[in-house]
Amino acid sequence: MESSDHSCDLAIIGAGPAGMAAALYASSQGMAVTLVNGGGLLGYGLHGAYKSKGMYELAKDRQVALKAGRGYDPSGLDVRFGDIHEQLSTGTAELTEITLGYLDQMRIRVVQGSGRFVDPHTIAVNGEHIRAPSFLIATGSRPRELPGLEVDGKLIMTSDHVVDVDEGFGSLTVVGAGVIGCEFASIFTAFGIHVTLLDTADRLLSHEDPDLSAFITTIFTRNGIHVRFGARTRSVSIVGGKVKTLLEDGSVILSDRVLVAIGRIACSDTLNLPATGIEPGRAGVINVNDNMQTTVPHIYAVGDVGERKTPLDLALVHIAEAEGRLAVKHMLKQPSVLRSSHIPFIIFSMPMIAGAGLTETLAREQYGDVRVAKFLNARNHRYHAMRSFDGYVKLIVGPPGDDRILGVRAVGAQADSVIGESAVMIDNGIPYTYLLDSIHAHPSLTESLQNAARIIAGGLVPTL
Structure with a gap:
């Protein structure tokens, strides 16, 4: 195949969430963009995150339907994984079509294939050489595997495979008790599968506060998850159609x-980074500065591949x-900064965990005598209407004299x-006292945040 040449303002390797967002914004600013992609559009953001959250919603609906004392007797709740797989595949196809529409409307050139650097200003893909003054690496990440483990994608799975399960089974061992x-x-416990969860640490989600870890462990155990702490895996093998975890x-x-x-x-090992002078760090990540530049200033790395x-x-x-x-924005010399102190997150466990800003532990380490209040879900009228009493909202603000939400x-x-409300307030330095006189809809879950503020201000008793 003869090689051909193409030039553009920005060449992006990887069409996951980071690459797609960069391509759309760059095109909106008048840049000629070439998007090189070796996998599915939106990468793990669609084929992993979307599918897993689709599974979560279906599993949660089943869990709610099975609750006793709701005035009806549930029936016909057998789980048909083939139907679930079909539904998730349909949703993925629909969202892919929407994304293709964005790319077409923004006139972004898409090249299907794996890009590889030839020199700091050129990548090669499918025999074509693409040259640009700026490059953005957005190749994402892939699951880490145990040394010597043969993953077949069916009996032994990673997060890339488990979202495509299309048949039922009775038991699952989960090696690793992080967020995923x-x-x-x-999810699988709510689908009626017996789950054993192995954690090498001494508590779940150890990056969060101990009270949250203890609470989640209690609920997991009550829901039927067998949690084992300090459990280090030596080997995983298939024996007689079963999987043996030693x-x-x-x-x-x-x-x-x-x-x-x-x-x-x-995922940086196929990029031929030595041709650029970039040396990847641990686990293949590419170190970048606050503007997402690598050690080669015109080459940027974002998302999971950039650190x-x-x-x-x-x-x-x-x-x-x-x-x-x-x-x-940095390429275009547009002033911008990514403020990390308010970043919101959601953990799609049952019960759900969500947060923004610092944990109580980190807040005390950094600010000393911070003020903390919990408002229990059992005191919220909307949660009562849902007959869902487990959980709380914890509000962490600065020491006396510092009313910022931390x-x-x-x-x-x-x-x-x-x-969402919390993250905006943290990002803009809005004091927690703003919540005291703001009007929240009733009955709503956001009233719990307001009532936590009232506890700190002394206008509401901490417990009943």
Whole structure:
């Protein structure tokens, strides 16, 4: 095949959330954009995050329908994974068509294939050489696997495979109890599958406050998840149609399926980075500055593949999108900054966890005698209407004299309802006292945030 040449203002490698956001913004600013993509459009943001949240919603609906004392007797709740797989595939196709429409309307050139650097100003893909004054690497990440483990995608799965399950099974062992592990443990338990969750740490979600970890562990256990702490996996193998998980303490767990959820590694190994002078860091990540520039200034890296030197550089779709736009703004010399202190997040476990800003632990380390209030879901009228009493909203503000909101954590059904408001207030330095006289709809879940503020101000008793 003869090679051809193409020039553009910006060449983007990877059409996940970060690459897509960068491409759309760059095109809106008049840049000629070429988007090179070796996988599905929107990457894991669609084929992983969307599908897993689709599974979550279906599982949550089943869990709610099975609750006793709701005035009706549920029936016909057998789980048909083939139908679930078909529904998720249909949704993925629909969203892909919407995305293709965006690209067409914005006149973004899409090249299907894996891009590889030839030199700092040229990439090659399918025999074509693409040259540009600026490049953006947005190749994302892939699941990390245990050394020596053969993942077949059916009995032994990663997060890339588990969203495409199309047949039922009875038991699942989840190796790794981070966010992904906790989410899928919740989902499959709600589908009626027996789940064992293995955590190498001594508490779940150890990056969060101990009270949240203890609360989630209690609910997981009550829901039927068998949580094992300090559990290090030695090997995983298929034996007689079952999956055998051998732990370092010599104990053995037999299950129908195993999900390995031990983190992700950056997809940078096929880019031929030595041709650019960029040297990747640990787990393949590319170190970048606050403008998303690599050590080669005209080459940027965003999303999971790029790593800023901040503990708040989280692997989240909305952060990846913000980084993509930030990089393009820097190329165009448009002033912009990515403020990380308010970043909202959602953990799609059951119950849901959502937050913005600092944990109570970090807030005390940084600011000392901070003020903290919890408003229990059991005191909220809307939660009572839902007959959903587990959880709370925790509001963390500065020490006396400093009324800034430092962090918020919400646990419970639809906990994400309070986080958008919280993140905006944190980002703009709006004091918690603003909540005292603001008017929230009733009955709503956001009233819990307001009532937590009233507890701090002394206008409401902490407990009943």
